[in-house]
Amino acid sequence: MNLNRSALDLWVGVFVALGIGAILFLALKVGNLIDFASAPGYRLEARFDNIGGLKARAPVKAAGVVVGRVESIKLDSATYQAVVTLRIEPGYQFTKDTIASILTSGLLGDVYIGLDPGGDPQMLADGGTVSKTQSGIVLEKLIGQFLFDKAAQGGAPK
Amino acid sequence: MLNAVGSGFLSVLRRMGSRTVTIIAWLGYVTRFAAAVVQQSPAALSRLSLTLREIYFSGVLSLVIILVSGLFVGMVLALQGYDVLQRYGAAESLGVLVALSLVRELGPVVSGLLFASRAGSAITAEIGLMKATEQLSAMEMMAVDPLARVVAPRFWGGIISMPLLAALFSTLGIFGAYLVGVKLIGIDAGAFWSNMQAGVDFRYDIVNGIIKSIVFGVAVSMLAVFEGYDAKPTAEGVSTATTRTVVESSLAILGLDFVLTVFMFRGVG
Amino acid sequence: MSSQAAPAPASARARAHPEYAVELEGVTFAYDRRLVLTGITMAVPRGGVVGIMGGSGCGKTTILRLIGGELQPKSGRVLVAGQSVPDLDRDELYLMRRELGMLFQFGALFTDMSVYENVAFTLREHTDLTEELIRDLVLMKLHAVGLRGAARLMPSELSGGMARRVALARAIALDPMLVMYDEPFAGLDPISLGIVGQLIRRSSDALGITSLVVTHDIYESLKIVDYLYFVSAGKIIAQGTPDEVRASKDAFVRQFVDGAPDGPVPFHYPAAPYRSEILSRA
Numbered sequence: 001m002n003l004n005r006s007a008l009d010l011w012v013g014v015f016v017a018l019g020i021g022a023i024l025f026l027a028l029k030v031g032n033l034i035d036f037a038s039a040p041g042y043r044l045e046a047r048f049d050n051i052g053g054l055k056a057r058a059p060v061k062a063a064g065v066v067v068g069r070v071e072s073i074k075l076d077s078a079t080y081q082a083v084v085t086l087r088i089e090p091g092y093q094f095t096k097d098t099i100a101s102i103l104t105s106g107l108l109g110d111v112y113i114g115l116d117p118g119g120d121p122q123m124l125a126d127g128g129t130v131s132k133t134q135s136g137i138v139l140e141k142l143i144g145q146f147l148f149d150k151a152a153q154g155g156a157p158k
Numbered sequence: 159m160l161n162a163v164g165s166g167f168l169s170v171l172r173r174m175g176s177r178t179v180t181i182i183a184w185l186g187y188v189t190r191f192a193a194a195v196v197q198q199s200p201a202a203l204s205r206l207s208l209t210l211r212e213i214y215f216s217g218v219l220s221l222v223i224i225l226v227s228g229l230f231v232g233m234v235l236a237l238q239g240y241d242v243l244q245r246y247g248a249a250e251s252l253g254v255l256v257a258l259s260l261v262r263e264l265g266p267v268v269s270g271l272l273f274a275s276r277a278g279s280a281i282t283a284e285i286g287l288m289k290a291t292e293q294l295s296a297m298e299m300m301a302v303d304p305l306a307r308v309v310a311p312r313f314w315g316g317i318i319s320m321p322l323l324a325a326l327f328s329t330l331g332i333f334g335a336y337l338v339g340v341k342l343i344g345i346d347a348g349a350f351w352s353n354m355q356a357g358v359d360f361r362y363d364i365v366n367g368i369i370k371s372i373v374f375g376v377a378v379s380m381l382a383v384f385e386g387y388d389a390k391p392t393a394e395g396v397s398t399a400t401t402r403t404v405v406e407s408s409l410a411i412l413g414l415d416f417v418l419t420v421f422m423f424r425g426v427g
Numbered sequence: 428m429s430s431q432a433a434p435a436p437a438s439a440r441a442r443a444h445p446e447y448a449v450e451l452e453g454v455t456f457a458y459d460r461r462l463v464l465t466g467i468t469m470a471v472p473r474g475g476v477v478g479i480m481g482g483s484g485c486g487k488t489t490i491l492r493l494i495g496g497e498l499q500p501k502s503g504r505v506l507v508a509g510q511s512v513p514d515l516d517r518d519e520l521y522l523m524r525r526e527l528g529m530l531f532q533f534g535a536l537f538t539d540m541s542v543y544e545n546v547a548f549t550l551r552e553h554t555d556l557t558e559e560l561i562r563d564l565v566l567m568k569l570h571a572v573g574l575r576g577a578a579r580l581m582p583s584e585l586s587g588g589m590a591r592r593v594a595l596a597r598a599i600a601l602d603p604m605l606v607m608y609d610e611p612f613a614g615l616d617p618i619s620l621g622i623v624g625q626l627i628r629r630s631s632d633a634l635g636i637t638s639l640v641v642t643h644d645i646y647e648s649l650k651i652v653d654y655l656y657f658v659s660a661g662k663i664i665a666q667g668t669p670d671e672v673r674a675s676k677d678a679f680v681r682q683f684v685d686g687a688p689d690g691p692v693p694f695h696y697p698a699a700p701y702r703s704e705i706l707s708r709a
Contacts, residue, residue, distance in 0.1 A: 005207070008210065008211060008214050011214055011218045012210050012213050012214050012217070012218060013220065014218075014320075015213070015214075015217050015322065016213075016318075016322065017321025018221075018231075018275060018322070018326060019321070019323070019325055019326055020322070022322070022326045022328070022329040023321075023322075023368065025327040025329055026261060026325060026332075026358075026364050027360050027364055029351070029355070030316065057359065059356065089177060090333075110356070113325045157300035288538075291533070291535055292531045292532070292533075292535040293535050293536075293537055293538070295497065295531065295535065296529065296531055296535040296537075297537075298497065298517070298524075299495050299497070299524055299527060300524065300529075300548065300549050301521040301522070301524035301525050301549075301552075301553065302548075302549075302552050302554070303521075333664040
């Protein structure tokens, strides 16, 4: 197997280039490296009574468009509320009376935070708090509520 | 009668004990060998042409089997995945399913196993044969350390090739899944890719997968060069050594995969 | 029957170094508790050709390995140009080995390199010479063994005799002080035998190289050596110049020289008495 040097260098170069290309492809097209590497953006805080199935890194959407990610979720031990930190991409501004709701995309889909801006002329700044929030739907509570309503309905005429 | 049982038991214990001692001594020998190889590595890496040559033999020559296997694994994953997902109306998650399976597990593990069988056994056979034909002794007598000139370049060639091969495997797999899922079955291309992008995290999934393939690369390459260097200098010895490389590497990959997965993907979901 | 060999030729190196290229004193070696060599004492004068003879597996190659520092003796002294080999650390050992050349039994050429590159190997590894100078040296060495035209061939394309000669060229590439030959005559055709023997003798005479030849080819050795040691079962049992050997009355030497099947080295592997084994069914 007497390979001349230039052929060997060529093939090794091709191989390494392909390999690095594959890694880049995976990072950019398959993973979310762009999100990861892009400008950090600014932080907003939102408090919820119940976050339902919300997880860290879940998307934050406005009008269905991804505008940021959930950075962290903590519990405030004084008020027993969930404190969710959102990281919003720079270039998107939201009004002070924006409503943050925890929604599900589809019945079995991922949980995300939807932002509904209001009409307030003032915008939220870095570190600001979204005051109006809507907690996530917990399916069991919904079913319980439904059954309770049904029972109340059934018992009313009597 | 008690005497017979007692002495029989003692001899079993003694045999187990001596076997354990042998195994521990073997581990010590392997460690010393590994340390020597690492010590000689700067000398080997400064002779870049040697290492490049080995990257060619372990990496480039494994391309065909890795690419083809990756493609087929991806296609099968897509078929099987679709079959299950569509029962729950979640067919659009096929991209995520395939991507995560490949990047986290199948990419590093399967390409590691293929690498061990193709390149690992070749390295063992080569070094073993050089030992059997006294080429290693000849090198020693010419005051050239065979660890630096023969062993270390092959070791590093394997380590460099493995993550690249694993990434190529995953890439071809995803492409194969795309072919089957989108082109063949008819899943929406946009949903396929966007769900995948949303579900695969760079640091968590891809980097962990790369770390796994590097760890596997170290394990397989070290085992391959060791078994070659340690082989009995006969035809039978070389063949035994190659088999041992493939078996030991496969077990090491699967065992390390378990340990790494526990540490990396703890608390998933 | 032991007597001194001819005095060493006066070359510049010989003056600078001790009289003997290699000395072994009372060397014992064991492999895994099995005694391979006991009480080996021999001296190889500079510039001479010394042969070590014996049957297969009697420890001849082990002696070469001890001299080269591949193995450590259990006891006794191993000196190369006055330096004690077992006491050298790794760097010193590698320095000493540059003064050594070794011809392995079947050549042990590096199969992934051409003939030229094999011979150039030590020159490239241990010297800073330019490629032009290396080229000249390599072609000179190959010319000395008559294979300059085969420089571009690969080892797999060489016959046994040619491979042996290339290995010889490789062994003398750095003009070593001592060259050791492990069974250089094994498996060669008569012409190649003659060539290799002549090359060993001539490299000694012309270049002042000390040669240590391990072999069991009595005919060829008697033609070229200055002195001969006979080893059997790990001990030196006879030694002398070729004339002394030919005239020897020692039973072992006689069996070797005459090639007799039975003698001090028995024909039969130890076994139970023949009669009892044949009749054992009863």
